[in-house]
Amino acid sequence: MSNYLINKYNVAGPRYTSYPTVPYWDLGNFSIEEYKKSLKRSFSESNQSEGISLYLHLPFCESLCTFCGCNKRITKRHEVESPYINAILDEWEMYLELLEEKPVIKEIHLGGGTPTFFSPENLKLLIQGLFKNATKAEGFDFSFEGHPNNTQKGHLEALYEAGFKRVSYGVQDYNMTVQQAIHRIQPFVNVKKATELAREIGYTSVGHDIIFGLPFQTVEHIRTTIEKTKELMPDRIAFYSYAHVPWIKGNGQRGFNEEDLPTADVKREMYETGKKMLAEAGYVEIGMDHFALRSDSLYKAVEEKKMHRNFMGYTHSKTKVMIGLGVSAISDSWSGFAQNVKTLEEYYELLEKREFPLYRGHILTEEDEKLRKHILNLMCNLETSWEDESSYFPELPDVLIRLKEMESDGLIEIEKDRLIIKEEGRPFVRNVCMAFDLLLQRSKPETQLFSMTV
Template sequence: MDKDLLFKYNIPGPRYTSYPTVPYWQKDAPTQSRWEETVWDAYKISNQKEGISLYIHLPYCESLCTYCGCNTRITINHAVEEQYIRTLLKEWSLYKRIFEDERPIIKEIHLGGGTPTFFSPKNLTLLITSLLADCDVHPQAQFSFEAHPGNTTDEHLTALYQVGFRRISIGVQDFNPAVLAVINRHQTFEQVKHLTEKSREIGYTSVNYDVIYGLPLQKSCYIMETMMKVVQLKPDRIAYYSYAHVPWIKPGQRRYTEADLPDPDKKMALYETGKNALELAGYKDIGMDHFALEKDSLYQASINGNLHRNFMGYTDAHTQLLIGLGASSISDTWWGFAQNEKKIEDYTQRVNNGKLPIFKGHLLTKEDLILRKHILNLMTRFETTWQDPKDTCDELYEGLQRLEEMQDDGLVEITPYKLQITEAGRSFIRNACMALDARLRADSRKSELFSKTI
């Protein structure tokens, strides 16, 4: 890969789990009544056609992994589990009230965090069985959870399997002891190996690994060693993404300084080392930071044009309505977003008062919806088209003009009614999305809001 291009396009930019991205949502959150209306409109379309998705945020961790950018609460007091579950179920009841008498059909559940396996197997079973009461499970349902190798037990695996989970995402990050120590991550290769093998023995059909490049003290030889071990265990899919150093947002990252991080040249070497190792082992690049084996459903979805991306990442289980439950969770109706209160106490109080705990959100404009469609297409199909006049707006054509330099560099191809990411441009999808991002281009704070794109 051309290092000059890597340096040229390695600029601050969003991760694009949504468009518009969260910093550019409108200042005022939708009113509860207006949000309920857009949820109901999406539910009427999504539920019978494809089902709905649930993201459940479980924020508790026993210790802070300093690289983490998630909304977490650090505690060793497991008495918090039951109260938090009660609040989640109350929030779900508020949403079910919107659905009236039409039973929800659950297509997708993802447990994120935090550390979902902070919760006991018994309490996770209680949570899922209670959520699914008065619901139907879609025949092609996909239930997944994030697992910390240091605390996920065989009992966790069995309990979640028994309530329908078949996908597990294991937080590997790196196998080098020095790197794990500085990011306060306590786990071993043996634990990851056992968790992977036990999951498959029980019957889990998909294993994902998260691996991060650009961590403090990380070297190319460490990444190579990590990837050799990853390939040995052969997960079905891998999220290989850049460490986002944002200590002004996440103070835990101040445990180390910029001097401990690989400089831009070394970080590029880390990226290329890991990417090349994965491709040599047969993993296919399916989109931003994600790789999958050819037999995996994500790769098949990418080939068939059915890949989707939302706040849970890449998925082949597309639904129009995604409801986020728990502190800081984000819901998506396609026409709008709503994020819950981040502080657990504020979230709990709002729910106990019988209110949806929304503190910010965004209702998409006509231009937002057009650009969202094209940006999503680039992230999931490496191309987008606009033959229908309804798929165009002035902001789209302005974005295409901003892509001329990327076209000159061989990273995109622009033809009448079509924009395509070239093979050489796949590492620069975010940059192409940024060119189409009208709200980003109108703002001057990019360096303060985002980490680097590569």
């Protein structure tokens, strides 16, 4: 990939885990009651046919990783576990009362923070509590994020017995200088032990997360990290760019200086190097930033054009309803989004009053729904079409005019009623989506809201 194209298209842009993206939600006039109505409507239409998804945000970490942009609470006090689990189950009980019908759960993902901060016993109590008044869907898919330093056999066994078959581990980089800079000291032997333990117990998909663009990181570090990764051959690999947004995430991303970060052209070399090595090892690039072995369910979903993207990332099945439980968790009713409050204190206070702990969200308009469809198609399948009326919107000609330059640069193909992102354009999929993002195009934000696309 030429430096000319990198410099040309390396602009700030969303990662499109939703459309509209969070900064363009109805921040001032969001109606919790309207969202609850949209949730009940979608739930009644789809619960029995496809089930629902649950995302549980477990925010506690024992130490701060300075690359992390997630909502977290740093503590070594494990007595925080039980009150938080009880709060999540209280919140779930409120949803059960709202929805009335017993939920059929298709997907669960435990994210954080560090889910394995919690003891195996407490994680088991949490999952058991969820299913007191719910049932598992056929072909259910449960996953969690584990920290290689503290994921023990007990964690893996307790969650496996509860139906979890996928786990992902945050690797980031194996170089000690980089690990010290991001405050994540994590020897290869720990990752190896956690990966092999999961496989011995019976997990069918083990994923590793690798980040490029970290402070002090070099192309050689990427080579070394991927060589070590190949020794373990995880089923999935998330290989993505570090999002440096300290103006949004606060002091957590200020543990190093701006000049310690690699330049955009070095980051692109890191990506191209890693991508080539992963392809040689048998991994197939999927969507944006993801790679999978052909035996993994995510690759099969791509082959069948069934892959979906939401706030949990890429998944191999789609549900219209995703309920987020826990501090800062986001819910999706398919016709609306809602996010929980971000501080533990406010979360606990609202639940104590038996109030849904939501503070912002968005009810989708007809235009939003059409644009989301195109952006999802591009993010998941690298193509979209407008051959039927349900996919056409009046501004489409303007969108295609904005994309003419990318077509001239050989990154996309525009046909009469279809757009295809070429292999050369895959690194710029976010830029293509931005042309469809009418809310972004109409606004002139005074501050930078997103990380750079390259």
